Amino acid sequence: MTGCYWVYILASRPNGTLYVGVTRDLVRRCYEHREGLVEGFTRQHGVKQLVYFEAHDDVRIALQREKNIKHWSRQWKIELIRSGNPEWCDLYESIVG
Incomplete structure (x- = not known):
């Protein structure tokens, strides 16, 4: 099963509550979260x-990566975010462009 699959992390604010997910359509999924269309956490x-x-090109790899990140400590997740986004900028606009 190949295609483009996205593992993503959302935050409530810098160093706030984190959510790790996986999706085939990152723009749509982030929009759903932003607008409160997704019930739950x-x-x-x-x-x-x-x-x-x-x-990720393979859904199995994306799903495994999501599971791995979910099991990481909070500090490891924060370090992953900071490694590519030290200011905790909202990257949504960069993907809808």
């Missing part, structure tokens, strides 16, 4: 800012 905790994402 992200809406309940105000987790809307896209702070990290990475692409």
Whole structure:
């Protein structure tokens, strides 16, 4: 199963609540989170800012990467975010361009 799959991390604010997900359509999925269209954790905790994402060609690899990141300590997740986005900028505008 090949294509483009995205592993992403959303945050409520810098160093705030984090959410790790995987999707085939990153723009659509982030829009759903931002607008509160997704019931559950992200809406309940105000987790809307896209702070990290990475692409994978194989859904199995993307799903495994998501699981791995979810099991990391909070500090490791923060370090992953800071490695590519030290200011915790919302990257949403960079993907909708």
